[in-house]
Amino acid sequence: MNHIHLQIPAHADYMDIVRLSLYGIATHIGFSFEEIDDMKVAVTEACTNAVLHANTSKETGTIDISFALEDGSLGILVKDNGPGFNYRQALDEAKPLNAAETSDLRTGGMGLFLIQALMDEVDIRTNNGTEVSMKKYITVKSPLYVD
Amino acid sequence: MKIVNFLINQEETSTEYHIYLKGELDLSVAPQLRSVLEPLVNKMDKTLVLNLKDLRYIDSTGIGIIISILKIRDELKAPFVVREIPKSIQRLFDLTGISDFLTEGTET
Numbered sequence: 536m537n538h539i540h541l542q543i544p545a546h547a548d549y550m551d552i553v554r555l556s557l558y559g560i561a562t563h564i565g566f567s568f569e570e571i572d573d574m575k576v577a578v579t580e581a582c583t584n585a586v587l588h589a590n591t592s593k594e595t596g597t598i599d600i601s602f603a604l605e606d607g608s609l610g611i612l613v614k615d616n617g618p619g620f621n622y623r624q625a626l627d628e629a630k631p632l633n634a635a636e637t638s639d640l641r642t643g644g645m646g647l648f649l650i651q652a653l654m655d656e657v658d659i660r661t662n663n664g665t666e667v668s669m670k671k672y673i674t675v676k677s678p679l680y681v682d
Numbered sequence: 683m684k685i686v687n688f689l690i691n692q693e694e695t696s697t698e699y700h701i702y703l704k705g706e707l708d709l710s711v712a713p714q715l716r717s718v719l720e721p722l723v724n725k726m727d728k729t730l731v732l733n734l735k736d737l738r739y740i741d742s743t744g745i746g747i748i749i750s751i752l753k754i755r756d757e758l759k760a761p762f763v764v765r766e767i768p769k770s771i772q773r774l775f776d777l778t779g780i781s782d783f784l785t786e787g788t789e790t
Contacts, residue, residue, distance in 0.1 A: 547708065547709040547710035547712075548710050550708055550709065550710060551687060551706060551708070551710070554706075554739070569770070572770050575739065576739075576741045576774065579708055579741050580741055580742055583708070583709045583741070583742070583743060586709060587709075631777065631778050631779040632749075632778055632779035632780060632782075632783075633779060637752055637753060637756040637783050638753060638756060638757065640749050640752065640753055640783065641749075645742035645745060645746065645778055646741070646742040648742075648778070649741065649742055649774070649777070649778065652777050653777075
């Protein structure tokens with residue numbers, strides 16, 4: 536297994552760099568554009584949570600992103616060193632909108648739902664920060680990919 | 683220093699406030715979008731139109747903003763339309779369930 540590591544300041548301005556890196560890596564191992572779009576959203580959601588919850592002091596923290604390139608899949612680990620929040624509970628409660636009326640719609644809590652919906656495997660650990668571990672399998676090899 | 687990869691264009695017609703979103707909408711540009719929407723979202727005299735034709739990326743942050751517009755407009759009984767939703771974004775709207783609440787306008 537090969538790894539590629541990226542560390543960014545825990546600030547929203549750097550999240551597009553994570554998406555660009557992901558695009559390069561996922562293209563390299565043969566993911567289709569649709570699968571890459573799914574992963575872009577999932578990895579950005581994990582970074583968004585890290586940005587919103589990782590910064591405690593005035594000092595900006597960092598986010599570590601690690602890509603594990605395997606034959607037929609890509610593992611992505613997003614790790615921050617903030618205090619985090621109750622992910623286990625949030626993960627259990629993550630769901631799509633199911634309100635009957637517009638006035639009942641929730642505006643938050645959708646990020647974790649999207650991570651779960653768009654990735655094949657998701658695991659979240661909180662221990663000196665939060666680690667969101669995700670994996671996606673290549674289902675359709677891009678027609679542009681040559682073995 | 684950062685290359686701008688999100689743009690908002692505004693247009694006003696006799697019946698509509700038109701907002702075109704272009705590029706990538708994530709947490710980094712959410713304040714920018716909120717500040718453009720703020721003076722318009724309470725205006726009841728015209729339809730508020732969000733055109734997503736050139737939007738290449740959205741996630742829960744952007745969807746959350748659209749939900750808050752929906753709620754405000756619904757309460758005011760003021761018209762709000764989302765136009766020209768790209769396929770990849772429509773997928774996320776369907777997945778999250780927001781599609782059921784959107785009025786999708788066709789380009790006139």
